[in-house]
Amino acid sequence: MAELTATQEAFGQRQITYREAVAEGIAREMRRDPAVVCLGEDIGAAGGVFKTTAGLFEEFGPGRVWDTPISEQAIVGAAMGAAMTGMRPVAEIMFSDFLACCWDYLANEIPKVRYMTGGQVTVPLVVRTANGGGLGFGAQHSQATENWAFTVPGLKIAAPSTPADVVGMMASAIRSDDPVVFFEHKGLFASKGPPAPPDHVVELGKAAVVREGADITLVALASMVPVALAAAERLAAEGIDAEVVDLRCLIPLDVSTVLASLAKTSRLTIVEENPYQGGWGATLVSVVADEGFGLLDAPVRRVAGECVPLPFADALEERVIPTVDKVMTAVRTLTAY
Amino acid sequence: MVTGDELLLLYEQMAVIRRTEKAAHDLFLSGLVKGTTHLAAGHEAIAVGASAALRADDYVFATYRGHHHALARGATPEECLAELMSRATGLCGAKGGSMHLTKASAGMLGSYAIVGAHLPMAVGAAWSARLRGTGQVAVAFFGDGATNIGAFHEALNLAAVWKLPVLFVCENNLYMEYTAIADVTAVARPAADRAPAYGIPGEVVDGNDVVLVQEAVDRLARRARAGDGPALLEASTYRHYGHSRADPAAYRPAEEVERWLKHDPLDLARGRLDGLGVSAEAIGAADERATAVVQKAVEAAKAAPAPDPAEALTDVWADGGAAWRN
Numbered sequence: 149m150a151e152l153t154a155t156q157e158a159f160g161q162r163q164i165t166y167r168e169a170v171a172e173g174i175a176r177e178m179r180r181d182p183a184v185v186c187l188g189e190d191i192g193a194a195g196g197v198f199k200t201t202a203g204l205f206e207e208f209g210p211g212r213v214w215d216t217p218i219s220e221q222a223i224v225g226a227a228m229g230a231a232m233t234g235m236r237p238v239a240e241i242m243f244s245d246f247l248a249c250c251w252d253y254l255a256n257e258i259p260k261v262r263y264m265t266g267g268q269v270t271v272p273l274v275v276r277t278a279n280g281g282g283l284g285f286g287a288q289h290s291q292a293t294e295n296w297a298f299t300v301p302g303l304k305i306a307a308p309s310t311p312a313d314v315v316g317m318m319a320s321a322i323r324s325d326d327p328v329v330f331f332e333h334k335g336l337f338a339s340k341g342p343p344a345p346p347d348h349v350v351e352l353g354k355a356a357v358v359r360e361g362a363d364i365t366l367v368a369l370a371s372m373v374p375v376a377l378a379a380a381e382r383l384a385a386e387g388i389d390a391e392v393v394d395l396r397c398l399i400p401l402d403v404s405t406v407l408a409s410l411a412k413t414s415r416l417t418i419v420e421e422n423p424y425q426g427g428w429g430a431t432l433v434s435v436v437a438d439e440g441f442g443l444l445d446a447p448v449r450r451v452a453g454e455c456v457p458l459p460f461a462d463a464l465e466e467r468v469i470p471t472v473d474k475v476m477t478a479v480r481t482l483t484a485y
Numbered sequence: 486m487v488t489g490d491e492l493l494l495l496y497e498q499m500a501v502i503r504r505t506e507k508a509a510h511d512l513f514l515s516g517l518v519k520g521t522t523h524l525a526a527g528h529e530a531i532a533v534g535a536s537a538a539l540r541a542d543d544y545v546f547a548t549y550r551g552h553h554h555a556l557a558r559g560a561t562p563e564e565c566l567a568e569l570m571s572r573a574t575g576l577c578g579a580k581g582g583s584m585h586l587t588k589a590s591a592g593m594l595g596s597y598a599i600v601g602a603h604l605p606m607a608v609g610a611a612w613s614a615r616l617r618g619t620g621q622v623a624v625a626f627f628g629d630g631a632t633n634i635g636a637f638h639e640a641l642n643l644a645a646v647w648k649l650p651v652l653f654v655c656e657n658n659l660y661m662e663y664t665a666i667a668d669v670t671a672v673a674r675p676a677a678d679r680a681p682a683y684g685i686p687g688e689v690v691d692g693n694d695v696v697l698v699q700e701a702v703d704r705l706a707r708r709a710r711a712g713d714g715p716a717l718l719e720a721s722t723y724r725h726y727g728h729s730r731a732d733p734a735a736y737r738p739a740e741e742v743e744r745w746l747k748h749d750p751l752d753l754a755r756g757r758l759d760g761l762g763v764s765a766e767a768i769g770a771a772d773e774r775a776t777a778v779v780q781k782a783v784e785a786a787k788a789a790p791a792p793d794p795a796e797a798l799t800d801v802w803a804d805g806g807a808a809w810r811n
Contacts, residue, residue, distance in 0.1 A: 185616060211616070214647075216643065217639075217642060217643060217646065219639035219642065219643060221602075221605055221635060221636045221639045221640075222605045222608065222636070222639035222640055222642070222643040224605075225602065225603075225604070225605020225606050225608065225609060225636060225639075225640070226605050226606070226608045226609030226612055226643060227609060228605070228606050228609055229544075229546075229594075229605065229606035229607060229608060229609025229610040229611075229612070229613065229623070230609040230610065230612050230613040230616075231609070232594055232606070232609075232610065233544060233594075233609075233610045233613040233614065234613055234617060235612075235613045235616060235617075237609070252599050252602055252636075253602070253605075256599050256602070257597065257599070257602055257606070259801075261595060262800055262801065262802075262803070263580060263800045263801050264577060264580050264581040264585045264587075265577050265580070265581055265585065265587040265589065265595060266575075266576070266577035266578035266579075266580045266581065266587075266800060267578075267799070267800035267805065268577070268587055268588075268589035268590070269587070269589050269594065269595070270803045272803070301801060301807075301809065302801050324803075325802075325803030325804075326802050326803050353811065399809050399810075400808065400809060400810055400811060401809060401810040401811070402810075402811055403810045403811055404811045435810070
């Protein structure tokens with residue numbers, strides 16, 4: 149992948165970072181729809197602690213990009229009230245670990261209000277948050293928490309892996325009349341890819357087959373997609389032809405694409421950064437066991453985070469988060485089955 | 486100042502709420518209401534007085550003790566009681582129940598049963614009103630117990646910093662659930678005494694006097710609409726029933742109960758009506774109309790069908806469905 153990127157740049161194709169894509173995706177929607185407003189900590193003139201809102205304050209001004217106090221409940225609760233009354237707020241929770249500070253809104257309020265009022269209100273909001281490990285921030289700023297949201301009926305969950313998908317999925321998320329939790333992976337912010345074409349929209353709930361293969365299906369999300377792709381490249385040298393599915397969203401869950409891939413490969417490994425206990429892969433595997441058992445020629449393997457808090461040191465963090473080597477080991481076991 | 490005719494209308498609304506709550510209580514005892522109820526008998530003047538001071542397009546957010554706010558904003562007793570009785574004709578199609586009465590078409594944007602959670606929502610609705618330039622005000626009604634939860638403080642601070650058109654109205658009935666608010670709160674006035682910390686007005690009003698409530702909310706709402714920011718109003722009141730259906734409220738001293746029952750919102754309004762020259766016959770007629778409308782509502786709700794079980798899998802998403810996968 150690194151060589152490919154270098155080649156594309158040598159030929160003059162512009163690359164943008166995942167980080168730039170976040171701001172680009174939001175800006176496109178703010179230009180299109182005056183109801184889109186942003187709120188969060190340090191997102192204004194500071195451009196966000198990860199610079200994912202860089203340029204928004206300059207372009208749209210303080211009337212549409214609002215700095216807040218460190219008050220996660222007020223941020224997400226206010227976004228909810230604004231969404232119920234005609235706006236399309238985009239709220240930033242700086243680190244996904246902090247979702248726990250406003251979890252009531254994501255567990256009890258936002259996903260339930262439409263249902264418990266018999267459909268009287270809609271909540272068209274996006275909660276964006278920097279998710280996952282790999283940067284050495286320690287246990288309270290590194291966790292992959294997408295599985296938290298996955299336990300709550302009533303939330304849509306997006307977790308893109310490429311800059312173009314960030315832009316396209318941000319468009320869908322902001323235009324969605326349903327609440328969307330948008331996980332931006334910290335480990336991918338500096339990664340680069342082709343820019344999104346104009347008016348790029350990626351429908352939520354559509355997985356992408358990012359590498360075709362015949363021997364095994366690797367299903368991954370966010371920063372685990374490049375891990376799965378790197379494993380697939382190295383496995384190819386061993387004669388194992390892996391297909392890689394970038395799930396892109398957890399809700400809606402694109403079961404069809406996974407089952408269609410299994411119809412080809414008959415083997416499945418899931419690569420997920422959240423802990424094995426309660427990780428999203430367990431639900432996907434249960435669907436496969438229920439509806440795709442006849443497609444399988446081998447057991448299913450989940451390469452997931454270890455069931456411990458995220459440690460600080462690189463050597464320890466690497467032991468906990470899925471790596472290329474761990475994926476390769478799992479795949480070899482299954483293809484030899 | 487309110488006229489006799491205007492006050493008579495407010496009185497009749499309060500009478501309807503009082504009778505609806507009594508009906509809810511009786512229906513629960515007869516097994517027709519399941520779960521629990523948090524009745525607002527005694528709190529009527531706060532909902533009716535505030536509502537009378539608000540515009541039709543203003544936003545109201547209430548708590549699980551919220552029947553009076555739904556009714557004051559225009560929900561019918563039949564819609565409310567049908568919801569409590571798990572009928573398809575209920576306000577929320579029987580998906581919400583007693584704690585979640587909502588009439589969004591009348592700006593009553595919900596009753597929330599996680600203490601304090603709706604204060605930030607009201608802040609957001611006020612922010613939205615300001616962004617859209619509509620001149621609307623948002624009001625969060627909450628109990629005294631909510632004043633010690635984080636969301637209350639986060640909401641007050643953000644509303645003050647952004648100078649939003651939002652009113653925080655505390656219905657202080659002296660008890661959180663079973664514990665006196667005074668026993669667990671660092672200040673004497675659990676809501677109003679917190680206002681200075683956020684640089685906003687904090688007023689106390691007799692929450693059982695509908696005229697005083699209307700005047701206070703009118704004044705604070707005008708101020709908010711004029712761009713002068715949020716305010717906090719602490720309305721003193723008292724529950725006529727326990728906290729919820731399981732609670733006989735034996736922890737309240739008999740002398741205290743007696744004193745407050747003598748300070749009944751309906752009695753106070755009757756006294757004012759008398760002073761304004763409204764005849765006893767006119768008041769009696771309002772009482773009779775209230776009785777009749779609630780009786781009719783009970784009968785209609787009893788006769789209404791149960792929800793279609795298929796409705797359990799609707800209304801999760803904006804498209805009306807509940808699909809989480811393909």
